[in-house]
Amino acid sequence: MTKRPRVSRTKTQEDTEAESGFKPGDSVALFVTCLVDLFRPSVGFAAAKLIEGRGGEVIVPQAQTCCGQPAFNSGDRDTARDIAKQVIAAFERYDHVVVPSGSCGGMISKHYSELLADDPQWAPRADALAAKTHELVSFLFDVTGMTECGETFEGSVTYHDSCSGLRELGVKRQPRRLLESAGVNIVEMKDSEVCCGFGGTFCVKYPDISNTMVGKKTANIAATGAGTLLAGDLGCLMNMAGKLRREGVDIEVRHVAEILAGMTDEPPIAGSHENHEGDL
Structure with a gap:
């Protein structure tokens, strides 16, 4: 019997929607994170703009x-479980949950199920929320199929790969691909995947070790000669920005969402218009 030749076809929008589970009009709950809410609301607005640009209804x-990570990392599992239940109850009704932070996103998508594994009522709810929770740039690229951000940015940047986003959620190529679509010149730093020393409560518990780690990181950043430092986690960015400022390194520090959304009117993190009394 003669086999029929396989006919290839171009992937349609319907194909992409079927594969990713996302379609325009879906409800997308934005988990803002504590640091974005308190220190850099512009990141939340940038995230909302990007999601709406893909057709999502942002709520x-x-x-x-809080996602409960400080309690979890400090060994206070009871408090972490209580917080996890509160977050699940607040977010489980929506089609997708998006977080502009690999750290908080990883807490929800990787550790809630662990915390509630022995609870027959909450374990399936934790698993269901984990399955639809995404770091922002991964959501845009992997779930909605975004390949171009529609913005342009002049200048060179270097990119820090935050630990949780990289190791727990696999965020590495996605931000670089989208930045390249904006014409960004990416100058890779040495050891971009090495921790900056923030680590949430780590920098408070072990300040000397943290300071040594961020010192090595900022030396690698400065060596690139890039005009802007980007990352996807505000905690890392604040930590690095504070050290760069104290060392007198002339470089802007921003969350990647602000570049992708074309929202760079806000002063850079640890910029001249911000209060530096709380620099990390």
């Missing part, structure tokens, strides 16, 4: 709080 649940 910011008012009942959201």
Whole structure:
């Protein structure tokens, strides 16, 4: 029997929607994170703009709080479980949950199921939320199929790969691909995948070790000669920005969402218009 030749076809929008589970009009709950809410709201607005640009209906649940990671990392599992249940109850009704932070996103998508594994009522709810929770840039690129951001940015940048985003969620190529679509010249730093020393409560518990780590990181950043430092986690960015400022390194520090959304009117992190009393 003669086999029929296989006919190839171009992937359609319907194909992409079927593969990713995302379609325009889906509800997308934005988990803002504590640091974005308190120190850099522009990141939240940039995230909302990017999601809406892909056709998602952005909702910011008012009942959201911390993701519970500080308690979890400090060994306070009971408090972490209580927070996890509160977050699940606030977010589980939406089609997708998006977080402009690999750290908080990893907490929800990787550790809630671990915390609630022995609870027959909450374990399936934790698993269901984990399955639809995404780091922002991964959501844009991997879930909605975004390949171009539609913005342009002049100048060179270097990119820090935050630990949780990289190791727990696999965020590496996605931000670079989208930045390249904006015409960004990416100058890779040495050891971009090495921790900056922030680590949430780590920098408070072990300040000397943290300072040594961020010192090595900022030396690698400065060596690139790039005009802007980008990353996807505000905690890392604040840590590096504070050290760069104290060392007198002339480089702007921004969250990647601000570049992709074309929202660079805000002063850079640890810029001249911000209060530096709380520099990390």
